[in-house]
Amino acid sequence: MRNALFDWLVQALRGVEMPALEARLFLQKTQNKATLTRYVARRLKGEPVSKILHRKGFYKRDFYTSQDVLDPRPDSETLVEAVLANHPDRTQALTILDLGTGSGCLLLSLLDEYPHAKGVGIDSSDKALKVARKNAGKGSRARFLHQDWRCLSHKLGTFDIIVSNPPYIPTADIAHLDKEVKNYDPLCALDGGKDGLDAYKELATILPTLCHTQTDIYFEIGKGQQAQVKKIMARNGFHFVRAYQDLGHIIRVLQFKK
Numbered sequence: 144m145r146n147a148l149f150d151w152l153v154q155a156l157r158g159v160e161m162p163a164l165e166a167r168l169f170l171q172k173t174q175n176k177a178t179l180t181r182y183v184a185r186r187l188k189g190e191p192v193s194k195i196l197h198r199k200g201f202y203k204r205d206f207y208t209s210q211d212v213l214d215p216r217p218d219s220e221t222l223v224e225a226v227l228a229n230h231p232d233r234t235q236a237l238t239i240l241d242l243g244t245g246s247g248c249l250l251l252s253l254l255d256e257y258p259h260a261k262g263v264g265i266d267s268s269d270k271a272l273k274v275a276r277k278n279a280g281k282g283s284r285a286r287f288l289h290q291d292w293r294c295l296s297h298k299l300g301t302f303d304i305i306v307s308n309p310p311y312i313p314t315a316d317i318a319h320l321d322k323e324v325k326n327y328d329p330l331c332a333l334d335g336g337k338d339g340l341d342a343y344k345e346l347a348t349i350l351p352t353l354c355h356t357q358t359d360i361y362f363e364i365g366k367g368q369q370a371q372v373k374k375i376m377a378r379n380g381f382h383f384v385r386a387y388q389d390l391g392h393i394i395r396v397l398q399f400k401k
């Protein structure tokens with residue numbers, strides 16, 4: 144792709160970490176110089192490429208993304224892999240619940256792997272649910288419901304697998320996050336309250352009604368939160384099964400059972 148447009152774009156993007164890679168991503172979307180100039184201006188202000196192009200790769204496919212949802216993160220693939228490792232029979236007709244579904248990346252990636260499974264994704268953000276539905280497409284085995292887990296009004300029933308990547312950043316830490324995160328991911332996807340654990344405390348109280356005796360629960364957690372999350376879950380009658388590390392060797396996912 145060594146042409147004049149590419150060289151111009153790399154030069155224009157020289158303030159970012161990987162200008163050649165980003166230039167290639169932009170050129171895959173358009174070769175129109177006026178559009179590319181607008182992309183560069185947004186990028187140099189700190190907007191992530193994923194938000195400009197509305198596309199982020201997660202697990203095995205691309206997801207539509209926008210400022211209404213958390214960009215799917217490589218760390219969260221740990222959760223998908225943990226579920227797959229524990230449920231190796233891909234023909235199972237599993238029922239899966241995703242609490243705080245955002246873009247739908249966790250639930251939809253799991254449904255891709257279990258062709259007979261079906262799932263429900265809930266989120267308190269209507270705008271996020273529009274993104275999740277767009278990612279699901281027609282004929283999806285996922286249902287997306289506008290629900291706040293602090294006051295569930297739908298009778299959801301029980302599920303074989305429950306997954307959640309809730310907001311877990313302590314409020315005071317948000318100001319110190321990268322500009323790409325704090326300015327472009329929605330606050331409702333980040334803010335976990337004073338100690339970052341509000342969502343786990345809330346979820347632990349509603350989980351009993353959503354579990355049968357064999358239900359497996361998988362939580363994504365922030366760095367160093369494992370002891371506190373285990374304590375919250377134990378207080379609510381759940382026992383810890385296993386921890387899973389992400390690619391950076393940080394404990395990222397905890398598995399629990401009733």
Ligand SMILES: C[S@@+](CC[C@H](N)C(=O)[O-])C[C@H]1O[C@@H](n2cnc3c(N)ncnc32)[C@H](O)[C@@H]1O
Pocket residue numbers: 212213214215216219242243244245246247248249265266267268271290291292293308309310311331332333
């Ligand atoms: C960290 S994002 C995770 C999104 C997606 N599951 C992922 O892994 O990329 C957390 C999501 O939880 C949703 N959320 C936060 N509080 C909620 C609540 N009380 N009830 C339902 N959803 C909530 C947010 O709107 C956000 O979409």
